[in-house]
Every structure is written in C-alpha cells, then in structure tokens.
Amino acid sequence: MLRYSKKRDFPVSRIRRYLEPGPVVLVSSRFQGKANIMTMGWHTVMEFTPALVGCIIAESNYSFQLIRKSGQCVINVPTTRLTDAVVGIGNTSGAEIDKFEKFGLTAEPATKVEAPLIRECHANFECRLYDDRLVEAYNFFIFEVVKAHVAASPKHPETLHYMGEGAFMVSGKIISRRAQFRPDRL
Amino acid sequence: MLRYSKKRDFPVSRIRRYLEPGPVVLVSSRFQGKANIMTMGWHTVMEFTPALVGCIIAESNYSFQLIRKSGQCVINVPTTRLTDAVVGIGNTSGAEIDKFEKFGLTAEPATKVEAPLIRECHANFECRLYDDRLVEAYNFFIFEVVKAHVAASPKHPETLHYMGEGAFMVSGKIISRRAQFRPDRL
Numbered sequence: 001m002l003r004y005s006k007k008r009d010f011p012v013s014r015i016r017r018y019l020e021p022g023p024v025v026l027v028s029s030r031f032q033g034k035a036n037i038m039t040m041g042w043h044t045v046m047e048f049t050p051a052l053v054g055c056i057i058a059e060s061n062y063s064f065q066l067i068r069k070s071g072q073c074v075i076n077v078p079t080t081r082l083t084d085a086v087v088g089i090g091n092t093s094g095a096e097i098d099k100f101e102k103f104g105l106t107a108e109p110a111t112k113v114e115a116p117l118i119r120e121c122h123a124n125f126e127c128r129l130y131d132d133r134l135v136e137a138y139n140f141f142i143f144e145v146v147k148a149h150v151a152a153s154p155k156h157p158e159t160l161h162y163m164g165e166g167a168f169m170v171s172g173k174i175i176s177r178r179a180q181f182r183p184d185r186l
Numbered sequence: 187m188l189r190y191s192k193k194r195d196f197p198v199s200r201i202r203r204y205l206e207p208g209p210v211v212l213v214s215s216r217f218q219g220k221a222n223i224m225t226m227g228w229h230t231v232m233e234f235t236p237a238l239v240g241c242i243i244a245e246s247n248y249s250f251q252l253i254r255k256s257g258q259c260v261i262n263v264p265t266t267r268l269t270d271a272v273v274g275i276g277n278t279s280g281a282e283i284d285k286f287e288k289f290g291l292t293a294e295p296a297t298k299v300e301a302p303l304i305r306e307c308h309a310n311f312e313c314r315l316y317d318d319r320l321v322e323a324y325n326f327f328i329f330e331v332v333k334a335h336v337a338a339s340p341k342h343p344e345t346l347h348y349m350g351e352g353a354f355m356v357s358g359k360i361i362s363r364r365a366q367f368r369p370d371r372l
Contacts (some may be wrong), residue, residue, distance in 0.1 A: 014350070017349050017350050019348055020347070020348055020350065022206070022208010022351060027204045041206050043239070044228045044230035044240065045227075045324060046228065046242055046324055047230050047242075051351050052324070054230065074368065078321055081285070083363065084363075087363045087366045090367075091367055091368045108219050134320065137317075157229070158353075161208055162206055163200050163202075163203050163360075163371050164200070164203050164206065164372065165364060166363050166364025166365070167363075167364065168362075169342075169357050171357075172356045172358025173355075174349070174354070174356070174357065175353070175354050175356060177270075177354070178272045178352025180273045180277065180352070181273065181276075181352045182277045182306055182364070185276060185277050
C-alpha cells in the first residue's frame with residue numbers, strides 16, 4: 001500500500017501555486033449518490049479573491065451532469081505516481097464503471113461540498129459553481145474554490161502536463177527570480 | 187547574437203500541444219502605432235475548432251486597452267533562454283518603456299493581425315477577439331487563434347511555468363502513454 005503525506009489546510013487565495021503551472025487534474029463529483037472522476041486539462045485561474053477557476057467540462061463526459069446538477073466538484077492535483085490512473089480515468093466512462101474502485105483511489109469526505117476528495121492526490125480544491133453563463137456556449141464553468149487541502153510534502157510534487165497525442169510533460173526543476181520582481185508583482 | 191530556428195505554419199486546431207501544458211506566455215499587441223508586450227499565466231484552451239483560447243488580461247495592464255480596442259493580439263511561447271525577458275516584461279509597464287527595445291526582442295509582422303510576432307519565441311499564435319462577454323466581469327477574453335507559427339526545432343522546447351512568488355517550474359521530461367489511449371480520446 002502506498003503511503004501519502006498528511007494534508008493541511010491551504011489558503012484558497014494561493015492555489016495558483018498548484019494550478020497556474022498547468023497540470024492535468026482529476027475532477028471528482030457526486031450527485032444523488034453517484035460519484036465519478038474525470039481528467040481535465042483545460043483550466044485556468046481567474047481570480048485570487050474570490051478564488052476562481054475556469055474550466056472546460058465537455059457535455060460528453062458522464063461527470064458533466066453530476067457537476068451541472070450538483071453545482072459542485074473537487075479539483076484534485078495528481079502526481080506521476082498516478083500516471084496510469086490519470087490515463088485510465090480519461091479513457092473510460094463513469095456510465096460503465098466505478099472509477100474509484102477500478103483505479104484504486106480513495107474517496108474521502110470533503111468539508112464544504114458533497115463531492116469526494118481523492119486521497120491519493122497531492123492537493124484537493126473543493127469547488128462550488130460560481131458562474132455558469134458560458135456553460136451553454138462553451139461548456140465553460142467558473143468555480144469558486146471554497147476550501148483547499150495540500151500535502152505537507154513533497155514541496156515540489158512531480159505533476160503531469162498533457163500535450164495531446166497521449167504524451168505528457170513531467171514537471172522539471174524549479175528556478176526562482178524573486179529578486180527581480182517588484183513586490184506588488186509577485 | 188542568438189540564432190533561432192526557422193518557423194513553419196502549424197495547424198491552429200493543434201495548438202493545445204503548446205498551451206495545454208500551461209506555460210507562461212508573452213502577449214504582444216498593437217493599436218494606433220503603439221506596440222507592447224505583457225506576460226500572462228492565466229489562460230486555457232477552450233476549443234479545437236474554432237481554435238479558442240480564454241485568458242485573463244487585467245485592466246491594470248497597459249496592454250489591456252491596446253487589446254480591447256484593436257480586438258487582436260499574438261500569444262507567444264517563450265523558452266528558458268528568455269527567462270530574464272519574461273520576468274522583466276512582467277515587472278515593467280508599456281506606459282513607460284518600449285519593451286521590444288528594452289528586452290532585445292524583435293517585432294515581426296504577423297499575417298492576419300496587426301499585432302507583432304515576437305521572433306525570439308518558440309511559437310506565435312495570431313489571435314482575434316472572439317467573445318468579450320466576460321471581459322467586464324472578469325477581464326476574461328476569448329480569442330480565436332487564426333494563424334500559428336512554430337519553430338522547427340527543438341521538438342520539446344524548455345518552457346517556463348509560473349508558480350507565483352517569483353518562482354517558475356521548468357518543463358521536464360516527456361513521457362508517452364499513447365498505447366493506453368482510445369483513439370478518439372487522444
């Protein structure tokens with residue numbers, strides 16, 4: 001059994017730390033007792049406070065209706081130890097299988113939404129639907145992150161960044177240019 | 187003088203290859219003879235065809251008005267050889283300096299928009315404003331990429347992924363899981 005670092009509360013205004021680099025994420029949802037997970041690569045931070053994230057959830061996904069109807073989800077950040085699960089989740093449908101069971105993932109209760117956290121992910125961001133006015137035109141959902149949980153270690157998790165065609169870029173080294181920034185531009 | 191790989195036309199429907207991994211980008215613009223560059227980390231692919239990209243351009247940026255009024259821009263993907271320029275561009279204002287001159291970048295004519303391409307970047311995506319209905323509420327612009335230019339080499343450019351606090355993640359190794367994908371999910 002894999003062991004996972006204990007998570008701690010993380011300020012929602014600082015989730016850009018994990019989302020702005022552009023990792024593929026796992027979106028978990030629940031509606032009327034049915035839970036599911038989907039992979040998502042098209043997302044962006046939109047605001048610090050409220051902590052907004054915009055993302056595309058195609059209507060063809062089984063998760064679309066769970067999220068549309070519940071108005072909630074959890075955005076989970078997986079690392080390379082979950083590469084096979086990330087690929088498997090993106091290539092199966094919640095209409096046919098229980099993805100938690102199939103991919104050996106653990107659903108944990110969230111604190112502010114009904115959708116489950118995925119224990120094995122490095123970070124979990126509990127989301128409530130904030131603005132749905134572009135859902136019909138683009139399947140574009142704007143969520144507010146209302147609670148964030150991040151693993152205490154490692155400091156720099158190895159994340160997956162999807163490039164299409166079945167290929168992923170794995171996060172590399174970290175460099176700092178902090179001394180060259182204006183304090184108000186950090 | 188640095189040398190740069192010759193660029194070739196690239197299918198706009200496939201730009202996710204460069205944007206979905208989440209690199210920080212340089213956005214160039216021009217309006218009434220005034221050109222500028224800004225750094226941007228909050229963006230997402232939204233559709234393959236038309237090739238849509240959504241992004242946040244804060245009103246406090248000098249570029250905001252150039253882009254709002256011209257309805258055009260170019261999204262340029264820089265690599266680590268431009269790290270200092272990326273940081274410098276994000277920490278200065280086009281109201282005070284000519285960023286092309288200051289950071290030694292070359293403005294080249296685009297083919298379908300008035301905004302200039304940045305020669306030294308790995309890829310250049312010419313954009314026209316497609317939907318501005320969320321500009322007022324969120325500074326969120328939806329652009330259509332109408333022309334794409336990508337350097338012939340390297341195959342995997344070393345991109346910068348901003349994490350906040352002056353730190354960047356540099357793109358790492360590439361892994362393929364293509365064999366595990368359903369053809370329609372690539």
